[in-house]
Amino acid sequence: MSLFKSFKLHLKKSGETLNISKARNILDVLIEEGIEIDYACQNVFCGRCAVTVLEGADNLELISALEEDVKIKCNLGENQRLTCKLRMKGDVTIEL
Numbered sequence: 001m002s003l004f005k006s007f008k009l010h011l012k013k014s015g016e017t018l019n020i021s022k023a024r025n026i027l028d029v030l031i032e033e034g035i036e037i038d039y040a041c042q043n044v045f046c047g048r049c050a051v052t053v054l055e056g057a058d059n060l061e062l063i064s065a066l067e068e069d070v071k072i073k074c075n076l077g078e079n080q081r082l083t084c085k086l087r088m089k090g091d092v093t094i095e096l
């Protein structure tokens with residue numbers, strides 16, 4: 001599969017849909033597109049870039065031990081993911 005293949009990220013609240021290459025992380029694209037999202041470290045440390053995944057959770061990279069640790073530290077829910085290092089492998093809908 002080409003690195004340039006892209007998938008659709010649906011933003012539930014705004015109704016926008018972004019095309020995101022499988023090579024890019026979600027947070028970078030949200031920032032580029034001017035979508036309002038909280039973030040700080042951009043390195044899976046602060047937990048501020050969390051979003052709630054509504055559909056397509058299986059189309060996201062598997063959660064790493066590091067992300068799991070930050071989610072626990074920040075009391076994030078099971079369906080929340082940190083977007084700063086998160087890549088897609090299929091279409092996803094998030095609450096944003």
Ligand code: FES
Pocket residue numbers: 039040041042043044045046047048049050082083084085
């Ligand atoms: S911006 Fe800090 S964990 Fe993603």
